[in-house]
Amino acid sequence: MTEYLLSGFASAFSMAVFPVLVFGVLGGVILGALPGLTATMGVAILLPFTFGMDATPALVMLIGVYIGGIYGGSIAAILLKTPGTPASAATVLDGHTMAIKGLAAKALSIAAVASFIGGLISTVVLIAVAPVLADFALRFNAPEYFALALFGLTIIASVSAKNIMKGLLAGTIGLLVSMVGLDPISSVPRFTFGVMDLYSGINIIPVLIGLFAIAEGLNQLEKMSSDKQEMPPKFSYKLLSFADFKKILPTSIKSGLIGTSIGSVPGAGADISAFACYNEAKRVAKNPEEFGNGSMHGLAAAESGNNGVTGGSLVPLLTLGVPGDAVSAVLLGALIVQGLTPGPLLFTQNPEIVYGIFSSMIVANIVMLIIGFLGIRFFCRIIEVPKILMIPIIIFLSVIGAYAINNSMFDVGIAITFGLLGFLLNKLDIPSSPILLAIILGPMAETNLRKSLIMYEGSWSFLYDRPIALAFILFAIFSVYSTIKLKKKERLAEKNE
Amino acid sequence: MKKLLKTALISAGLLMSASSFAADYPSKNIRLIVPFGAGGGTDAVGRTLANSAKDILGTSISVMNRTGGAGAVGMSFGARQRGDGYTLTVVTREIASLPQMGLMQNTADDFKLIRMVNLDPAVILVPADSPFNTVNDLVAEAKKMPGKVKFASTAAPNFYLMALEQSQDIKLNAVPYNGSSEAIPSVLGHHTQVTMVTPGEAIAQLRSGQLKALGVMSEERISYIPDVATLKEQGIDATTGTWRGIGAPKDTPDEIIEILGNAFDQAMASAEFKDFMAKGAMTIHPLKAQEFTDFVKQDEKVLSQFIK
């Protein structure tokens, strides 16, 4: 194994592979930073270009785009409050608050370091215990997914800033939005009003673009004109210190591990992971009230959590031959086109490919860290772009991004509608992230509950006779309990003041 | 108002385009609409075919993914484009089933079908350690315990399963999953007992021996899995599968269809495309325009028995 890894590193740094790797990571970072363009889209577009390439550079390039793309989303999330992908929506909560306080450079450096730690841990775990994770992933089926989604929905309480009720309202709005379209089990059209474009439901990316990017654009437009004297905050180029690094290290490692496990389960991806890690970091924090007000831990958890998925999501692909998410579906295609058989056979028949993937993932994470740090000064200039120019750029990019996902003006309409909704909800102090979380988890909860009931022929016993499902349900109950306890403490503290 | 404006503009556009003749076709880029997401099987076939055809036609073909409604959105969109040969659509079996289920307004009649590309049968799969070894084992178990055998369904309704159920008068408990990438792990993890997918979708698990094929639902054995007996050999008269092809809006001139048809014939015969399909365990089935149209008509009839 070690010799395969070493020769993998040798090939990752060879002239045939290294430039492709850097190109992939850099392209991924740019794609991820633009609204509407995701890592999935990046790898799918590049797939036909890999047909003429050798197996190793082809796969390395795609993996580079994947790793870079998930990190890239955080840059726009921190600087402009416009997460490029759903996976970086949790980054906004603390990352953007830090940027407002003038700590943009520090936030960006924390994001880069945390992403690197998450990605690295994930790769190491993948190399060490992929078969164990595969076994874990196979135990997941409808009841487990339902319980996981239920647990995920309890996170809404911890991401809703001041008023839990308002957060819950946002959650139910998101859940109702996610019900639009053909019912996934019995194909009954729900709230479609005969509009064909609504049959497959409302796509999450235009919703994300609307709720965050467009709403923020409108908000900035108003701010810019209302108080022109407001100067941008004092801006510091200070990066994270060694003390900061020591502080965020435990959170990052833990989030990387959580991310890897979530990633190894097919169908649960970086978006869920980022929120789950954020929730967990807040739960164990000494001062949870800092979360949402620029907590380094919150930022590190979200970023390490979403990049932690990168290694995990390759587990089903490499061990079972099934894709765990949309990106690994493309990687599966790339493997097949190269004449390779994904799955356990790959380890025995083409170990050089498997270990080539592993070592290039490590190198890609290092390249990402370097690009992240080299880019900080450049990225920070974005904040210094005058608002009068930045706002239309955000608005126009949002429209184009919403269009590009599916080449559809309908999605642009969705983005604009949710932009207006997000803008109004901001005014009412109703948070946007629960809507997003609910849209991700709503269909997962519903489909899998009904699927489980079909499997169990109407019996609800799957809620307690399957250990993993039971564990997640207990987590969910515990998560609700600790939120209530936290709120009580906060209220007491308020009264004492 | 907006609609009116749109109609006015479209008709103006039609007048402008009337001047373009088939003689200099193709004089600009062609776009190929893929009704499924980037990265999926249909997308990969579309992109590879486009790649092989572009040199033959001497113009670039850009793939445009237009997803939604199990293909309904993209195919309807393709059917409603201008018939000038510059917008083509990958049509799939859903064009025969969705309209009959009331889930799509356009039908195959709204297209001039150019060529069929591939036809893949369904394979019945169980975990390697399953007690079932032949399709008849499965049928016997289903007869003994109606509605109890758990079937991982890749779509709801599942026409593969219906073909088997109807011919043997059995009933399985179909648990609906979202495509083969969810159904296969469900069988691997023993949450369900059996599934049906195309050979290409399960080739990795078949080669590694994690899944066992009970039978293939084609007329003859498939070269990629030569050891798997057809259902006919096992005394069960049921064939089913899925197919893909290329279509153009129905007002496309016949000369252009002819040019495109010849180009796609060459593309499908190209080494690059054949190699891609062989590696993905997909069977190229190049039917000409008329045969393809007849085939779709026949398939619509077959499907109408299931859709009541």
Add this chain to the structure above:
Amino acid sequence: MLNRNIFFPSLVILLSLIFLVFISQFPEPRYQDAPVGAGFFPAVIAVLQIIICSVLIFQYKQKQNNQNKPKQQETKEIPLVSKHSIFGFTLLIGYAALITLVGYLPASLVGFTYYLIYYRVKKPLYYVIAWIFVFTIYFLFGEVFVISLPEGLLFF
């Protein structure tokens, strides 16, 4: 004047009730169905929403009662919409409409320039940056990422 803290939850309650009517009219599935049907989840969510909004109204009323004595002046609320947000929103819709008609490049050039003129921007450099941005995106999407941008009904 309508109070938004009462008006908005009431609106949501009303909408939820309308949704419940819709849900009761979902068609019967043609094929199989789970023991829990298509209407179950939406109905549960709509009912939850009604409860949450009622609590929100109640919370607000209670807060108002508590605050009645000490300070009468309502904490100054930011107006829901302003001239600028309406302009921004119109720009968005106008841009989307224009892009459908004439395609990305002309629509973006016109839209960006119009925006700068609206805000009476005098620096020529800003106009140049705006145009460079538009062309950069055009190049980045079209040539580097090979993602198709809207082409417009008029020209395609």
